Amino acid sequence: METVKLKELIDQMTVAEKVGQLVQLTPDFFAQGGEITGPMQQWQMSEDQLFTIGSVLGTHTAEQVYAIQTSYLEKSRLKIPLVFMADVIHGYETIFPIPLALASSFDAQLVEEVAKASAKEAAEAGVHVTFSPMADHVKDARWGRVLESNGEDPTLSSVLTAAYVRGYQGTASLAENKQRIAACVKHFIGYGAAEGGRDYHTVDLSDLELYQNYLPAFQAAIEAGAQLVMTSFNTIHGVPATANQPLLQEVLRQKLGFDGLIISDWAAVAELMAHRVAADRKEAAKKAFTAGVEMDMMSDCYLNALEQIIHAEPEMNEQLNKAVFHVLSLKNKLGLFEDPFRGLVQGNLAPKLVQETRHLSREAAKKTTVLLKNQALLPLQKKQKVALIGPKAASKDLLGAWSWIGKPEAAVSLAEGLSQKEIDLTVLSYPDGEMLMSTFIDEACKVVKEAEVVLLALGETSEEAGEAASLTKLSLSRKQEALIEAVSQVNPRIATILFCGRPLVLTAIEPLCQAIMIAWFPGSEGGNALADLLMGESEPQGRLAMSFPRAEGQLPMTYAQLSTGRPLTEENNDQKYISRYMDEKNEPLFSFGSGMGYGRCTITHTQIINPQEKDAPFEISCTLKNEGDVPHTTTLQLYSRDDVTEVARPMRELKQWQKIHLAAGEERQHTFYVTPEDFAYVHSDFSTKSDPGTISLYLGFAAASAKLIGTLTI
Numbered sequence: 001m002e003t004v005k006l007k008e009l010i011d012q013m014t015v016a017e018k019v020g021q022l023v024q025l026t027p028d029f030f031a032q033g034g035e036i037t038g039p040m041q042q043w044q045m046s047e048d049q050l051f052t053i054g055s056v057l058g059t060h061t062a063e064q065v066y067a068i069q070t071s072y073l074e075k076s077r078l079k080i081p082l083v084f085m086a087d088v089i090h091g092y093e094t095i096f097p098i099p100l101a102l103a104s105s106f107d108a109q110l111v112e113e114v115a116k117a118s119a120k121e122a123a124e125a126g127v128h129v130t131f132s133p134m135a136d137h138v139k140d141a142r143w144g145r146v147l148e149s150n151g152e153d154p155t156l157s158s159v160l161t162a163a164y165v166r167g168y169q170g171t172a173s174l175a176e177n178k179q180r181i182a183a184c185v186k187h188f189i190g191y192g193a194a195e196g197g198r199d200y201h202t203v204d205l206s207d208l209e210l211y212q213n214y215l216p217a218f219q220a221a222i223e224a225g226a227q228l229v230m231t232s233f234n235t236i237h238g239v240p241a242t243a244n245q246p247l248l249q250e251v252l253r254q255k256l257g258f259d260g261l262i263i264s265d266w267a268a269v270a271e272l273m274a275h276r277v278a279a280d281r282k283e284a285a286k287k288a289f290t291a292g293v294e295m296d297m298m299s300d301c302y303l304n305a306l307e308q309i310i311h312a313e314p315e316m317n318e319q320l321n322k323a324v325f326h327v328l329s330l331k332n333k334l335g336l337f338e339d340p341f342r343g344l345v346q347g348n349l350a351p352k353l354v355q356e357t358r359h360l361s362r363e364a365a366k367k368t369t370v371l372l373k374n375q376a377l378l379p380l381q382k383k384q385k386v387a388l389i390g391p392k393a394a395s396k397d398l399l400g401a402w403s404w405i406g407k408p409e410a411a412v413s414l415a416e417g418l419s420q421k422e423i424d425l426t427v428l429s430y431p432d433g434e435m436l437m438s439t440f441i442d443e444a445c446k447v448v449k450e451a452e453v454v455l456l457a458l459g460e461t462s463e464e465a466g467e468a469a470s471l472t473k474l475s476l477s478r479k480q481e482a483l484i485e486a487v488s489q490v491n492p493r494i495a496t497i498l499f500c501g502r503p504l505v506l507t508a509i510e511p512l513c514q515a516i517m518i519a520w521f522p523g524s525e526g527g528n529a530l531a532d533l534l535m536g537e538s539e540p541q542g543r544l545a546m547s548f549p550r551a552e553g554q555l556p557m558t559y560a561q562l563s564t565g566r567p568l569t570e571e572n573n574d575q576k577y578i579s580r581y582m583d584e585k586n587e588p589l590f591s592f593g594s595g596m597g598y599g600r601c602t603i604t605h606t607q608i609i610n611p612q613e614k615d616a617p618f619e620i621s622c623t624l625k626n627e628g629d630v631p632h633t634t635t636l637q638l639y640s641r642d643d644v645t646e647v648a649r650p651m652r653e654l655k656q657w658q659k660i661h662l663a664a665g666e667e668r669q670h671t672f673y674v675t676p677e678d679f680a681y682v683h684s685d686f687s688t689k690s691d692p693g694t695i696s697l698y699l700g701f702a703a704a705s706a707k708l709i710g711t712l713t714i
């Protein structure tokens with residue numbers, strides 16, 4: 001439909017119909033085809049109102065979407081199709097590794113393919129928009145939603161956020177390409193900085209921090225074409241983000257140039273009353289709407305109060321029309337006016353799962369698993385006697401908290417994956433909490449006596465990581481730690497496989513393990529992928545996108561710390577008035593970027609070459625050699641430090657990275673190209689520019705261990 005037609009449509013709408021377009025409800029409102037159901041009664045909603053609403057979130061099947069859209073189009077006056085949205089976070093029915101794991105692939109192409117495959121399954125189930133990617137900057141693993149993030153580095157996060165958007169939406173028209181869906185980037189803004197890592201809690205950020213670290217991934221998503229932005233639950237700069245006019249207007253609309261639809265998070269408009277910045281629903285609606293929130297997700301504030309507000313203040317009509325225009329434009333871009341069912345055909349609505357998507361899930365799990373320690377215990381050898389023990393050994397709880405459509409029973413457990421391999425396998429599993437610890441440990445100790453390698457499959461349950469899953473303790477449960485302690489007394493050849501949604505505190509168990517592999521929540525093909533990796537048929541390729549702390553007390557933490565006036569050095573570590581902990585090291589146990597494969601790479605012949613011509617890039621090159629006797633894929637990481645800056649800047653920042661594959665013994669040169677713009681940063685006047693001066697450069701395989709290779713002058 002042409003834009004002018006959309007405007008004509010708006011002209012035909014009553015204020016009540018316009019307000020309806022700004023409301024998003026769950027499918028249960030339509031459960032009885034529009035009769036007054038429980039939720040409608042609760043909100044004192046009429047049937048007429050129901051058939052004005054603009055959007056539905058969280059449908060489960062194509063049949064459901066088809067039925068709701070059909071009845072809506074029959075009963076609504078203007079027959080503007082509903083737009084269906086859902087949380088498709090890391091897969092729809094076929095589940096991929098969690099986003100924090102995908103970030104650990106450092107692989108934008110993989111992320112794009114995963115998003116594309118997720119979009120296809122979701123679109124076939126009638127979903128038009130996904131509430132993904134989550135672009136929140138994170139540095140506190142107590143916050144359960146780090147699971148959905150791209151980790152602690154804003155550059156990596158920006159690259160991957162854009163890749164998600166490209167994967168979901170494609171680059172062609174969404175109206176023509178019905179296997180793609182629109183992306184809603186979230187949560188604007190600061191949600192990841194909740195005080196104490198407690199979900200939904202207060203956030204207070206300096207503007208500099210906001211601009212430098214929190215906005216870039218949103219900017220990347222918007223530049224990649226994200227159609228929607230979701231506001232966050234938290235307070236920021238003293239005002240809840242959902243009512244924060246300066247942030248939504250001056251920052252999101254003007255500075256970032258976002259011209260799509262702004263939607264609240266679930267019930268966040270009504271929660272303005274709980275924040276005590278609104279006395280009642282009417283005030284909540286007015287504050288959120290004036291701030292710039294256009295669609296009210298699952299609250300009755302707009303539905304029941306906005307019409308009255310507009311009638312009382314007709315000057316708000318312009319803003320109302322603009323908001324409705326954003327909703328209709330989205331529907332138009334999705335092609336809904338021409339085809340409200342977006343390709344769904346009655347009689348052919350069953351899910352069409354394909355083997356390639358399962359295959360991609362398996363490949364993704366291999367590229368996201370992080371091997372953090374290996375004292376020559378892995379890979380396993382054929383025919384080896386292997387004991388696989390622990391609550392996760394045969395568990396199908398591999399999908400993570402955001403896999404509401406994916407079926408755990410369709411996931412492949414580690415025991416199932418390993419049973420396909422040529423090893424002598426004994427499995428001892430238990431659902432966490434269901435067997436007496438002492439009985440289980442006794443049995444485990446008997447089993448491991450005979451084993452050549454012990455695989456301990458441990459970690460979190462999907463309820464322990466994700467939304468509303470904040471923790472103050474990040475170590476394994478006492479029961480799991482006791483298991484490692486007891487087993488290590490009998491057989492020290494332990495490889496621990498950890499399933500988790502966040503960095504854990506492994507300080508107590510690390511010395512008891514000869515190998516540690518972070519499997520995250522690996523998705524539907526987790527067990528097969530891990531079995532391939534454990535057998536050495538593939539190599540673990542993940543590198544941590546978020547540091548693993550030594551202790552919860554170090555949090556929040558990021559490798560990209562600012563300098564302090566009193567840095568801890570080798571020379572002053574016996575002094576008191578130094579920036580340090582008295583009871584713990586400053587560094588994480590495993591820093592950002594850490595991870596290994598089965599090969600071993602060295603870096604030599606590093607060189608920094610100044611540009612020969614004006615505007616040409618600097619060349620930073622080195623020789624990489626795989627010293628091992630198996631093929632190896634490594635992730636070479638380039639970090640920089642701007643030596644003297646106008647505002648304090650990190651001691652190390654990731655600038656570029658490259659995944660490089662080397663055959664056994666192979667030697668290869670790699671060159672990074674950088675320009676002065678790569679060293680631009682946000683100044684105190686909020687301009688982004690680089691300063692003349694020297695930049696120190698570090699090359700390596702993790703943030704903490706990358707080595708200084710020299711400086712360049714810009």
Ligand code: NOJ
Nearest residue numbers: 057087131186265266467
């Ligand atoms: C609440 C979550 O914060 C948000 O990420 C999600 O998209 C919505 N619920 C919708 O389910």
